[in-house]
Amino acid sequence: MLQHRKKCILLAFISFISVYSFYSCNKTVVVNNPVSNTNTTDPLATLNLLPAAYNYSNQSLPPYYLSQAVSEQDNTPAANTVTDWGATLGRVLFYDKILSINNSVACASCHKQNLSFADDKAFSEGFAGALTARNSMSLVNVKYYRNGKFLWDERGATLETQTLMPVVHPVEMGMPNLDTLVNRLNTKAYYAVLFQKAFGAQTITSDKIGSALAQFIRSIISYQTRFDEGRTLINSLRLSYPNFTAQENEGKQLFFNPLLGCNGCHKTETFTAPSPKNNGLENPSVDFGVGGITNDPLQVGNFKVPSLRNIELTAPYMHDGRFATLEEVIEHYNSGVQPHPNLSLQLRNPDSTPVRLHLAADEKKALIAFLKTLTDHGITNDPKFSDPFK
Ligand code: HEC
Numbered sequence: 001m002l003q004h005r006k007k008c009i010l011l012a013f014i015s016f017i018s019v020y021s022f023y024s025c026n027k028t029v030v031v032n033n034p035v036s037n038t039n040t041t042d043p044l045a046t047l048n049l050l051p052a053a054y055n056y057s058n059q060s061l062p063p064y065y066l067s068q069a070v071s072e073q074d075n076t077p078a079a080n081t082v083t084d085w086g087a088t089l090g091r092v093l094f095y096d097k098i099l100s101i102n103n104s105v106a107c108a109s110c111h112k113q114n115l116s117f118a119d120d121k122a123f124s125e126g127f128a129g130a131l132t133a134r135n136s137m138s139l140v141n142v143k144y145y146r147n148g149k150f151l152w153d154e155r156g157a158t159l160e161t162q163t164l165m166p167v168v169h170p171v172e173m174g175m176p177n178l179d180t181l182v183n184r185l186n187t188k189a190y191y192a193v194l195f196q197k198a199f200g201a202q203t204i205t206s207d208k209i210g211s212a213l214a215q216f217i218r219s220i221i222s223y224q225t226r227f228d229e230g231r232t233l234i235n236s237l238r239l240s241y242p243n244f245t246a247q248e249n250e251g252k253q254l255f256f257n258p259l260l261g262c263n264g265c266h267k268t269e270t271f272t273a274p275s276p277k278n279n280g281l282e283n284p285s286v287d288f289g290v291g292g293i294t295n296d297p298l299q300v301g302n303f304k305v306p307s308l309r310n311i312e313l314t315a316p317y318m319h320d321g322r323f324a325t326l327e328e329v330i331e332h333y334n335s336g337v338q339p340h341p342n343l344s345l346q347l348r349n350p351d352s353t354p355v356r357l358h359l360a361a362d363e364k365k366a367l368i369a370f371l372k373t374l375t376d377h378g379i380t381n382d383p384k385f386s387d388p389f390k
Pocket residue numbers: 094099105106107108109110111124125126127132133134135136137138139142149150151152153162163164166167171172173213217304
């Protein structure tokens with residue numbers, strides 16, 4: 001044991017020395033760098049940005065993304081189309097902890113790139129350690145939602161305004177108001193440069209902050225999954241895909257089978273519905289969802305239908321993170337749908353009772369195998385969506 005401890009201390013010492021020498025080597029390189037030798041400090045020096053912005057505005061989307069069924073879901077307003085520098089500014093804001101009152105959390109703290117811009121907790125910790133009331137949402141394909149409203153209960157009327165809500169939220173980032181936010185950003189030289197590049201002027205306003213964040217988020221589009229490979233080869237959602245295993249194709253048939261209903265709500269290649277739905281999680285509703293915002297009793301228990309792209313990466317599931325695994329989600333639809341008065345039609349039998357799917361064990365596995373073909377490592381690995389801070 002003692003022997004082991006000594007070894008550990010020695011190892012720790014060696015790694016300390018190597019890390020230290022690596023660090024000092026790095027420092028030497030920086031000192032010799034002609035840019036750093038000049039007296040003017042580069043305002044972008046704390047950031048890992050390339051001289052040219054990444055391509056956010058003109059990604060090579062597959063043809064079916066340009067179909068009417070998908071393009072009509074696009075909620076981009078004409079006044080805030082994505083530009084490469086606008087999204088770059090949005091990316092820096094997204095990863096900047098100075099957006100929270102005590103510099104402790106960034107948007108990226110609860111929306112992590114490797115987890116499809118969601119996180120792995122039922123409820124996320126805000127700036128002071130308090131928990132959010134709902135499960136963090138994946139930010140993939142937020143651009144494609146025809147209703148054009150945001151958050152589980154759709155209280156975010158536009159993405160441009162919704163992106164500012166977490167900043168002043170008492171649990172999430174805790175800023176007293178948006179003026180404080182603007183003053184904060186004014187203290188950082190890199191924002192003057194980035195606002196100039198994004199909007200043609202250095203002036204920082206909260207509107208521009210919301211717009212840049214919205215541009216970054218709308219650029220997070222998933223189109224590089226194994227499902228997309230198959231969809232590109234076969235011009236149909238329903239036919240089998242040659243790049244799929246037999247099990248994945250079986251799951252795909254089930255998913256698109258009207259008797260199961262999945263595709264009645266998680267529609268098109270974006271796997272979202274045009275409007276909020278009630279999938280019978282509980283009755284009576286603990287969380288009123290959309291009905292809690294509109295005060296319409298017919299909307300109680302309705303929630304935004306999240307895209308199923310990258311669903312493998314965003315556990316736990318549902319607005320309250322109640323299901324830890326996809327197996328539990330499938331079991332809900334298989335046997336657990338509750339007879340809520342607002343239960344959406346897709347989950348009702350002709351006599352109005354909740355559907356019971358009676359899936360066999362291998363059918364449940366097949367459905368999950370299909371859902372995993374929607375995983376997009378193009379998003380989780382792309383440096384243009386990564387943390388730009390050094
Ligand atoms: C403390 C964790 C936390 C932080 C920090 C946070 N979010 Fe979120 N985000 C959430 C949660 C939780 C939800 C769902 C809340 C709800 O529906 O009530 C959410 C939802 C969203 C949505 C809605 C997605 C959709 O499909 O409707 C967007 C967009 C979003 N956040 C962007 C941001 C941005 C931009 C920031 C930084 C300015 C940010 N978030 C900071 C936890 C967080």
